[in-house]
Amino acid sequence: MIGPAYDVAAVDEAMDGVDAVVHCAAMASPTLGTAPELFRANSMSTFVVLESAVRHDVRAAVIASSLSVTGLPWGDVPAPWLPLDERVPLQVRDVYAHSKQVDEATAAYLAAAHEIGVVALRYPLLGVPERELGRDAAAFLTDPGAGARSLWAYLDTRDAATAALLALEHAERLGFERFFLSAPNTLATLPSQELVDRFHAGVPVLRRLRDHEALVDTSWAAELLGFAPEHVFDPFTVVSG
Secondary structure, three states, X not given: OOOOOOOHHHHHHHHOOOOEEEEOOOOOOOOOOOHHHHHHHHHHHHHHHHHHXXXXXXXXXXXXXXXXXXXXXXXXXXXXXXXXXXXXXOOOOOHHHXXXXXHHHXXXXXXXXXXOEEEEEEEOEEEOHHHHHHHHHHHHHHOHHHHOOOOOOEEEHHHXXXXXXXXXXXXXXXXXXXXEOOOOEOOOOOOHHHHHHHHOOOOOEOOOOOOOEOOEOOHHHHHHHOOOOOXXXXXXXXXXX
């Protein structure tokens, strides 16, 4: 079935006979359309898909949320602390972050009101070494500050898919839950503590950072989902290459 995810009839047709849903359809950046277009493509679509899942007795769903729900990548707001974890307040200053906040609120509402478990996965930059990951690592080598708002975070697409499958396995038990996801390291060649000192000066650091460890804490996903990324990109390959 091909059609926009905010089209109720199209989604209902696609939902027939479905046991579980992974909803990833969205505009992935506030630069890809007007604010109304983006809100419709993201938040309206999420509501339509999950509401249809409820009516079709689907019991497990996963939605693609984003690190951007925090407001950091696209809004000019400081990180409240590092590494980020699920306790972080949402400082929404842009329509994309707002759409993801609404998506999570929709998921929480439907999980509470109906017999469906919905897990929101807060993905960072997704990609593969040959394209997105190598591209951004090369950019950060030249200008490390370019990755400051996104915390130099990434996740290989293969690990993103694995996380979605794990979330489906646990969704009914969890009801509604949200998780930050990330590879265990950053896409920068500078040590993580130096990155924070230079580009997030004054932000509280919850612990002394080790080497190139990620600035996104994924321990909640590890504990509740068994999430353990397997595909780690080494940004030093960009240097040696």
